[in-house]
Amino acid sequence: MTDVALLLAQVEIRDRSGPPSCQQANDFFCPGWVAENYDRYVDPVLQHLVLVGTSVAAGFAIAFALALLAHRIHWLAAPLLAVTGVLYTVPSIAFFFLLLPITGLGRTTAIIALTAFTLQILFRNIVTGLANVPPEVRDAGRGMGLTERQLLWRAELPLALPEIFAGLRIATVSTVALATLAVFVSGGGLGVPIYEQLTFKTNVIFAGGLCIAIAMAFDLALVTAQRAVTPWLRVTT
Amino acid sequence: MRNDKVRWRALLVLLASLALVIGVAACGDDDDGSDDGGGGGGSTEQIQSNPDNGKVAITVGSKNFTEQLVLGEIYAQALEAAGYKVEKKLDLGSELIAKKALETGEISGYPEYVSTALTSFFGVEPGQVPSNPQQGAAQARAEFEKEGLTSFAPTPFASANAVGTLKETADKLGLTKVSDLKGKSQQLTLYGSPECRQRVDCLVGLEGPYGLTFKEFKPVDIGLRYSVLDKGQADLSILFTTDAQLAAEADKYVILEDDKQVFPAGNVVFVTDRATVKKAGPDYQKTIELVQSGLTEAVMQELDARVDIDKETSEKVAGDYLSEEGYIGG
Amino acid sequence: MISDPNIPAAALDLFGDAVDFIFNEQQSQGEQVQVGGLEQVGELAWEQLKVTLYALALSLLIALPAGVALGHMRRGEGLAISIGNAGRAVPELALIALLAAFLDVGMFSLALALCVLGVPPILTNSFVGVRGVDRNAVDAARGMGMTETEIIRKIELPLAVPTIMGGVRTATINIVATATIAPLVGVLTLGDFIISRNVYGDAGVLAGAILVAVMALALELALAGLQRAMTSPGLRLTRT
Numbered sequence: 174m175t176d177v178a179l180l181l182a183q184v185e186i187r188d189r190s191g192p193p194s195c196q197q198a199n200d201f202f203c204p205g206w207v208a209e210n211y212d213r214y215v216d217p218v219l220q221h222l223v224l225v226g227t228s229v230a231a232g233f234a235i236a237f238a239l240a241l242l243a244h245r246i247h248w249l250a251a252p253l254l255a256v257t258g259v260l261y262t263v264p265s266i267a268f269f270f271l272l273l274p275i276t277g278l279g280r281t282t283a284i285i286a287l288t289a290f291t292l293q294i295l296f297r298n299i300v301t302g303l304a305n306v307p308p309e310v311r312d313a314g315r316g317m318g319l320t321e322r323q324l325l326w327r328a329e330l331p332l333a334l335p336e337i338f339a340g341l342r343i344a345t346v347s348t349v350a351l352a353t354l355a356v357f358v359s360g361g362g363l364g365v366p367i368y369e370q371l372t373f374k375t376n377v378i379f380a381g382g383l384c385i386a387i388a389m390a391f392d393l394a395l396v397t398a399q400r401a402v403t404p405w406l407r408v409t410t
Numbered sequence: 411m412r413n414d415k416v417r418w419r420a421l422l423v424l425l426a427s428l429a430l431v432i433g434v435a436a437c438g439d440d441d442d443g444s445d446d447g448g449g450g451g452g453s454t455e456q457i458q459s460n461p462d463n464g465k466v467a468i469t470v471g472s473k474n475f476t477e478q479l480v481l482g483e484i485y486a487q488a489l490e491a492a493g494y495k496v497e498k499k500l501d502l503g504s505e506l507i508a509k510k511a512l513e514t515g516e517i518s519g520y521p522e523y524v525s526t527a528l529t530s531f532f533g534v535e536p537g538q539v540p541s542n543p544q545q546g547a548a549q550a551r552a553e554f555e556k557e558g559l560t561s562f563a564p565t566p567f568a569s570a571n572a573v574g575t576l577k578e579t580a581d582k583l584g585l586t587k588v589s590d591l592k593g594k595s596q597q598l599t600l601y602g603s604p605e606c607r608q609r610v611d612c613l614v615g616l617e618g619p620y621g622l623t624f625k626e627f628k629p630v631d632i633g634l635r636y637s638v639l640d641k642g643q644a645d646l647s648i649l650f651t652t653d654a655q656l657a658a659e660a661d662k663y664v665i666l667e668d669d670k671q672v673f674p675a676g677n678v679v680f681v682t683d684r685a686t687v688k689k690a691g692p693d694y695q696k697t698i699e700l701v702q703s704g705l706t707e708a709v710m711q712e713l714d715a716r717v718d719i720d721k722e723t724s725e726k727v728a729g730d731y732l733s734e735e736g737y738i739g740g
Numbered sequence: 741m742i743s744d745p746n747i748p749a750a751a752l753d754l755f756g757d758a759v760d761f762i763f764n765e766q767q768s769q770g771e772q773v774q775v776g777g778l779e780q781v782g783e784l785a786w787e788q789l790k791v792t793l794y795a796l797a798l799s800l801l802i803a804l805p806a807g808v809a810l811g812h813m814r815r816g817e818g819l820a821i822s823i824g825n826a827g828r829a830v831p832e833l834a835l836i837a838l839l840a841a842f843l844d845v846g847m848f849s850l851a852l853a854l855c856v857l858g859v860p861p862i863l864t865n866s867f868v869g870v871r872g873v874d875r876n877a878v879d880a881a882r883g884m885g886m887t888e889t890e891i892i893r894k895i896e897l898p899l900a901v902p903t904i905m906g907g908v909r910t911a912t913i914n915i916v917a918t919a920t921i922a923p924l925v926g927v928l929t930l931g932d933f934i935i936s937r938n939v940y941g942d943a944g945v946l947a948g949a950i951l952v953a954v955m956a957l958a959l960e961l962a963l964a965g966l967q968r969a970m971t972s973p974g975l976r977l978t979r980t
Contacts, residue, residue: 196721262956264917267949346828353831371633381834388829504938604936608768630926
């Protein structure tokens with residue numbers, strides 16, 4: 174490259190001959206770099222929150238409906254558990270690519286796969302929660318003249334809440350970790366900055382750390398919600 | 411008295427020089443309008459936003475390594491400045507995936523290397539790839555048009571695959587060109603991208619025309635091509651001639667000369683489908699060809715360096731390129 | 741694409757192609773090399789199995805004694821539970837990337853990295869399982885003069901088997917899932933069919949997804965069977 178070209182180039186060719194900065198040398202962790210560049214993680218974090226929030230909400234809605242069904246029609250529990258179990262066992266990355274020909278690239282594909290992953294945990298916990306309600310409660314309720322539906326909503330579900338929340342916590346934390354894979358189907362999320370600069374240690378550590386922080390935040394929020402919704406229990410976890 | 415006068419004069423001089431410096435800095439930024447940026451004869455006019463373009467939605471795609479991400483961002487931001495509704499689907503994967511996305515309408519267009527297009531899509535032998543960029547681009551365009559696609563003018567810079575290694579390895583084994591590997595390659599591990607296994611300008615070419623067999627070929631993500639050399643895991647790695655690391659650490663890495671012409675260099679052309687071209691109007695091609703005119707090899711390497719070495723995002727680097735060259739008003 | 745009426749037919753076609761891919765070698769997408777076929781499938785499946793079992797063994801080695809000991813002593817609840825929670829939150833992509841950044845990537849280092857995902861569920865579940873054993877049984881055993889080790893071996897462990905195995909199964913699922921993206925850093929497992937879509941084509945990707953799913957389910961079934969074998973007959977105390 175000639176000096177003339179150097180002079181004429183309006184894009185400044187930087188001098189990298191001096192000692193490398195922390196990020197240029199790819200040191201273990203560069204707090205200074207993070208302080209200057211944290212804004213590039215804002216969008217991925219927001220996308221990540223959308224992915225997790227939507228998947229868990231959809232998963233909960235579906236699992237709840239299925240659990241109520243299994244509560245009413247007992248023999249459905251085992252087959253539903255098996256089906257959701259398959260969806261849980263199949264690695265999500267495989268699921269993403271199985272969906273690809275049908276739903277194409279984008280957030281929808283990621284959300285469908287993530288939702289499928291949460292189903293088993295949520296379904297199993299809701300069903301178990303309802304099943305663990307002591308029979309005396311049911312008898313007492315019927316004795317008081319409650320209908321089946323009132324019994325469900327006023328007695329059984331409230332008592333099942335701890336188990337349900339436990340399932341929600343597990344499902345949410347797991348989904349936060351999994352949602353990083355959405356980058357492979359152009360679904361956004363924190364996987365994007367990680368994958369874009371895979372060898373940049375500070376980037377991977379920070380983005381991974383953000384993931385864990387988000388998971389812990391969700392967990393804390395759910396624990397708080399649980400305490401608020403079940404004032405009659407001392408929740409110790 | 412006398413001391414005060416001296417002090418006042420010093421202060422005055424200081425203020426004056428400060429004003430001068432500020433003035434020069436402020437004026438020095440307004441560089442647009444001057445011709446011939448980047449030493450490649452490209453014109454630098456500012457992109458005008460055309461309100462008619464707002465009805466057209468364009469999805470810009472790219473392949474999955476730094477240079478492609480930067481190119482994709484440059485094109486996307488430029489088209490946006492021209493008034494189009496732009497969506498980005500960068501980081502799609504390798505060339506076959508990107509082409510598929512184009513054919514299915516998932517994206518409107520993406521940047522492709524003429525050499526890759528001719529060898530991977532259209533079955534041209536690496537040795538037959540024209541070295542003249544205009545000829546190569548024309549040949550690629552003709553082939554694309556047979557499939558309902560088309561491509562625009564080529565960029566000033568060209569890039570090629572290359573077999574690279576650490577300088578110490580090259581010195582130790584006496585390697586200057588790829589043919590030197592004959593007889594030695596059986597002891598060496600080669601790392602490359604997953605699609606390298608099936609490309610004539612990659613592993614297939616090394617095993618075919620060069621007749622080399624390697625101890626092991628390991629496919630890894632493209633982003634790792636230098637770290638595997640650094641860590642001593644790879645004896646050889648497939649690199650790109652426009653990589654930033656080659657310029658920045660010129661005494662660390664060495665590229666072996668391609669004496670059998672298996673790794674043709676290719677300029678980049680923006681590949682798109684004809685329906686989008688018709689829908690988008692003349693600004694589409696004009697904008698693309700305008701903003702890429704500043705991409706000489708030096709400039710492209712600099713942009714790659716800003717991402718790979720300085721760790722800036724491809725989005726910012728592209729934005730800086732567009733404003734530094736004056737395509738987008740500063 | 742969703743509104744495409746040919747999807748059922750196309751999906752069936754693709755499924756057929758995928759099965760064909762598993763059994764017969766064919767041209768790669770770039771048409772230069774042969775891919776697929778039982779030999780390659782077997783090779784990659786074996787790699788995935790190897791690394792999974794390796795990581796599982798390491799995880800058990802680290803987590804089982806610790807969890808059982810803590811559960812028996814009824815101490816360290818905060819640690820056991822929070823490690824379990826934290827482990828669930830670790831993103832696999834970041835883990836693989838850090839592995840590639842800091843260590844030489846190979847079978848052993850990958851297994852070590854996968855331990856990060858395998859240890860938490862086993863630790864938590866062995867802790868909860870052992871601690872949850874009926875106090876009366878433990879006290880009675882102590883009264884009978886059993887040593888602490890004997891109590892663990894003959895009473896707590898057998899009773900905790902279902903919970904511990906649950907942890908092992910979760911660990912296995914996590915490990916298999918992460919081993920699937922290992923091809924990004926050069927360890928070729930079944931995930932290669934999925935990750936390297938451009939080499940293997942859509943049929944290959946589907947084949948890879950199917951194979952990975954089958955392997956995960958097979959391991960799950962095997963572990964379920966193992967659990968049943970270890971828990972039966974009934975909850976009779978095991979003899980030495």
